[in-house]
Amino acid sequence: MSVTAKQRLVVGVLVGLAFWPIAHRILVVQTRLSPWRFFGWAMYCTPKLPVVVEVTALRGKARTALALSELSNDERRAVHRLSEKRGMWGTYATPDRLAQRLLQSQHYADGIQIGVSHWYLDPDTARIATQRYEYVYRR
Numbered sequence: 001m002s003v004t005a006k007q008r009l010v011v012g013v014l015v016g017l018a019f020w021p022i023a024h025r026i027l028v029v030q031t032r033l034s035p036w037r038f039f040g041w042a043m044y045c046t047p048k049l050p051v052v053v054e055v056t057a058l059r060g061k062a063r064t065a066l067a068l069s070e071l072s073n074d075e076r077r078a079v080h081r082l083s084e085k086r087g088m089w090g091t092y093a094t095p096d097r098l099a100q101r102l103l104q105s106q107h108y109a110d111g112i113q114i115g116v117s118h119w120y121l122d123p124d125t126a127r128i129a130t131q132r133y134e135y136v137y138r139r
Helices: 003-031 041-045 073-092 096-105
Strands: 051-059 062-066 111-122 127-138
Touching: 003 073, 051 073, 051 096, 073 096, 073 111, 096 111, 096 127
Parallel strands: none
Antiparallel strands: 051 062, 051 111, 111 127
């Protein structure tokens, strides 16, 4: 490798390192990806906040919230796993598998609604806020 090729490589790496924090910040804001992922420098100034998953059974126009105690051990683990994955991977982690599992076990329900609430530090107000995502799965 010649000297100019090495210099180009070093300059390319330095430019990448210079722009990565901005790109990572945009990725975190848009997808709720954990700031601790992908070499994110914001991890040192961001609190680790919870992700809350709520499950509702739909039957006609009626909605029945399903408590974790009403679910089987496997379903509870699946809810917990979704919460962990969602906290780490943001909107890239979808609740599709959990919904399919619940649709199989909740025979009386016409559908399942999964609510995912992300707690995050709002940069405009410097307060903790919540963003909620709703997913509806019908038979």
